[in-house]
Amino acid sequence: MLILEIIRVAFGALLANKGRAFLTMLGIIIGVGAVIAMMAIGAGAQKAVQDRIASMGVNQLRVFADRTTTRGVTRYRSLTTDDAQALRNEMTLATAVVPDMGGQYQVKYGNKNNSVRITGTTPEYFSLRNYQLAAGRFFTNGDMSASQRVAVLGSVAAENLGIGPQDVGSTLRIGGMIFDVVGIMESKGSQGGWDNPDENIFIPITTAQYRLMGNNRINGVTVQVVAQEWMLAAQGEMERILRRERQLRPEQQNDFRFFNQQELATTFAESTKIFGLLLASIAAVSLIVGGIGIMNIMLVSVTERTREIGIRKALGARRSIILLQFLLESITLCVLGGAIGMALGYWVAKVMASSGGWEVIVTPQSLLLAVGFSVGVGLFFGIYPASRAAKLDPIEALRYE
Amino acid sequence: MKTAFPFVYLRSILQARRHIVGRIPAAGNSAKHWKGHTLMLIEMRGIEKVYKLGSERVNALRGIDLDVSEGEYVALTGPSGSGKSTLMHLIGCLDSPTAGRYLLAGSDVSSMSDAALARVRNRQIGFVFQTFNLLPRATALHNVEIPLIYGGLGSRERRRRATAALERVGLADRMKHQPNQMSGGQRQRVAVARALVTDPSILLADEPTGNLDTATGNSILELFAQLHASGQTIVLVTHEADVAAHARRHIVLRDGKIESDDANK
Ligand SMILES: Nc1ncnc2c1ncn2[C@@H]1O[C@H](COP(=O)(O)OP(=O)(O)O)[C@@H](O)[C@H]1O
Ligand SMILES: [Mg+2]
Numbered sequence: 001m002l003i004l005e006i007i008r009v010a011f012g013a014l015l016a017n018k019g020r021a022f023l024t025m026l027g028i029i030i031g032v033g034a035v036i037a038m039m040a041i042g043a044g045a046q047k048a049v050q051d052r053i054a055s056m057g058v059n060q061l062r063v064f065a066d067r068t069t070t071r072g073v074t075r076y077r078s079l080t081t082d083d084a085q086a087l088r089n090e091m092t093l094a095t096a097v098v099p100d101m102g103g104q105y106q107v108k109y110g111n112k113n114n115s116v117r118i119t120g121t122t123p124e125y126f127s128l129r130n131y132q133l134a135a136g137r138f139f140t141n142g143d144m145s146a147s148q149r150v151a152v153l154g155s156v157a158a159e160n161l162g163i164g165p166q167d168v169g170s171t172l173r174i175g176g177m178i179f180d181v182v183g184i185m186e187s188k189g190s191q192g193g194w195d196n197p198d199e200n201i202f203i204p205i206t207t208a209q210y211r212l213m214g215n216n217r218i219n220g221v222t223v224q225v226v227a228q229e230w231m232l233a234a235q236g237e238m239e240r241i242l243r244r245e246r247q248l249r250p251e252q253q254n255d256f257r258f259f260n261q262q263e264l265a266t267t268f269a270e271s272t273k274i275f276g277l278l279l280a281s282i283a284a285v286s287l288i289v290g291g292i293g294i295m296n297i298m299l300v301s302v303t304e305r306t307r308e309i310g311i312r313k314a315l316g317a318r319r320s321i322i323l324l325q326f327l328l329e330s331i332t333l334c335v336l337g338g339a340i341g342m343a344l345g346y347w348v349a350k351v352m353a354s355s356g357g358w359e360v361i362v363t364p365q366s367l368l369l370a371v372g373f374s375v376g377v378g379l380f381f382g383i384y385p386a387s388r389a390a391k392l393d394p395i396e397a398l399r400y401e
Numbered sequence: 402m403k404t405a406f407p408f409v410y411l412r413s414i415l416q417a418r419r420h421i422v423g424r425i426p427a428a429g430n431s432a433k434h435w436k437g438h439t440l441m442l443i444e445m446r447g448i449e450k451v452y453k454l455g456s457e458r459v460n461a462l463r464g465i466d467l468d469v470s471e472g473e474y475v476a477l478t479g480p481s482g483s484g485k486s487t488l489m490h491l492i493g494c495l496d497s498p499t500a501g502r503y504l505l506a507g508s509d510v511s512s513m514s515d516a517a518l519a520r521v522r523n524r525q526i527g528f529v530f531q532t533f534n535l536l537p538r539a540t541a542l543h544n545v546e547i548p549l550i551y552g553g554l555g556s557r558e559r560r561r562r563a564t565a566a567l568e569r570v571g572l573a574d575r576m577k578h579q580p581n582q583m584s585g586g587q588r589q590r591v592a593v594a595r596a597l598v599t600d601p602s603i604l605l606a607d608e609p610t611g612n613l614d615t616a617t618g619n620s621i622l623e624l625f626a627q628l629h630a631s632g633q634t635i636v637l638v639t640h641e642a643d644v645a646a647h648a649r650r651h652i653v654l655r656d657g658k659i660e661s662d663d664a665n666k
Binding site for chain 1: 523530534536538
């Protein structure tokens with residue numbers, strides 16, 4: 001068939017100049033590679049964020065301290081255990097009010113001495129975040145009220161210290177203070193890269209406040225609201241209680257901020273948009289550069305094969321056949337480059353993700369996009385050289401030396 | 402030119418009649434007869450070709466009237482630069498005239514689209530060049546198959562006809578060879594096979610022996626004589642008298658004009 005011959009000729013031309021073909025494809029390889037890598041990493045990051053959103057739960061609200069600026073002076077005042085206590089006592093729409101405080105401390109176990117993030121919180125924290133035990137128990141309200149020195153270890157923190165399930169009941173030192181290991185958690189996985197519970201050690205918040213850290217500053221309070229439709233009302237309730245508790249005058253702005261799933265979703269959508277734009281511009285630039293390279297080499301190819309074009313025309317090749325032949329050659333270059341780029345991009349994404357701590361997700365859409373882009377670039381940048389070849393005058397082409 | 406056309410056409414009809422009456426059809430050509438008459442293949446009237454080289458204008462052809470009917474073996478001679486190649490390119494629809502009328506097998510070539518011209522070059526014309534013009538990276542067989550590919554033939558029929566054409570020019574044992582693995586004479590035979598494989602109305606050969614030694618050249622000319630004997634219409638360009646002697650009709654070009662044509666004597 002005619003189309004088979006056209007394909008044969010296109011491949012033959014590429015095979016006759018393998019090195020040149022590869023160098024020409026490099027632009028497309030890098031372009032498509034970048035797109036695939038970034039989309040895979042982006043999709044992985046997206047999943048991580050979604051997991052975090054899911055882990056927070058739809059009817060949870062978090063409040064934490066925020067900077068305020070009045071007349072050029074920026075102030076920051078932490079939330080305190082007193083604020084948390086006020087919320088716990090007065091909120092009517094909350095089923096749980098869970099403050100947490102934290103700090104980095106030296107932890108000694110046996111001959112191990114690691115710097116670990118210590119989180120002081122209440123027992124509800126574990127159920128709120130859906131954490132599971134691998135061994136032992138979580139600490140209890142009893143531990144809380146007695147400010148017991150008990151610790152629940154995240155899986156990575158335990159592993160780093162060489163503590164296994166059989167070691168529940170043994171003691172370790174946090175900041176020089178002796179704690180009982182009462183439980184080890186199951187691995188939870190990173191919650192988006194910045195707060196990995198597996199690397200934490202959890203202790204009762206009272207112990208943290210009065211024994212270990214010696215202050216009442218907390219990171220924030222997570223509130224479980226009775227139902228999703230009461231979120232806004234609950235937020236209003238919290239705002240009223242906190243403003244009073246923190247003695248803000250009416251003209252002063254809130255020195256705290258709420259964080260809920262809605263807000264997270266919005267922030268996420270925004271960052272996704274920026275990420276998408278970045279991705280698109282990188283893809284566009286590299287594909288344009290790659291495409292120009294292909295156009296250049298195709299023009300060279302047309303010039304080199306002027307005589308061949310003349311012969312083919314003299315033997316009855318229509319313009320459209322010559323056009324198709326060169327177009328197919330540039331598309332083949334692009335698609336081949338695209339395929340190599342996909343493999344390269346996948347590999348890069350895997351390497352980067354394994355160091356970044358999230359998974360790589362190559363979606364069918366991104367593959368389709370890459371193939372589509374490759375064909376598009378091949379068509380767009382191939383059409384000019386191909387039409388030049390097609391329009392060649394047979395006699396002039398035959399006379400070309 | 403347009404207003405003159407009916408008269409030109411009338412004249413061509415009269416001339417065609419003269420050919421029909423005056424010529425004896427070649428033997429074995431009966432299949433190509435049309436209502437018992439010999440078909441007029443080439444009818445050229447007032448053909449001019451001007452090349453523009455910057456500001457310079459080269460009048461390569463200045464008013465050519467030419468009729469060639471089916472089965473003829475025409476030798477086109479003349480000094481170098483007289484316009485022989487230019488005329489051949491026009492006949493072969495590789496180029497178009499600056500002025501004049503050209504009917505190929507009765508249809509007006511000047512009004513044809515690119516696709517139609519490609520079809521004419523593919524089906525009606527077989528061109529043999531002085532420099533062979535084979536595709537260097539393709540085997541003899543594939544070179545011969547190319548016109549059939551563009552003609553839309555299936556691969557089996559293509560192979561069969563290309564093989565037959567190569568056998569006909571005596572290259573049955575060189576099918577898988579590439580041009581650079583063959584002698585000049587063998588290459589030109591491949592080119593002839595390629596020109597013949599579509600069974601064209603006219604075989605055009607522009608100095609086909611120009612790049613060959615005398616013995617090899619003669620074998621090509623012998624091949625042409627055989628083709629002519631089996632009814633093939635041939636127009637051959639040469640500047641050697643002994644080559645021209647092979648043909649039945651001799652046309653001499655000089656400065657873009659027909660100086661003599663023994664069909665008109
Ligand atoms: N492409 C061209 N551009 C300009 N002049 C040309 C071209 N081809 C041929 N000529 C001129 O036209 C004339 C006829 O050339 P050509 O047909 O090749 O002669 P021949 O084949 O009889 O030697 C010559 O004067 C030649 O220089
Ligand atoms: Mg010549």
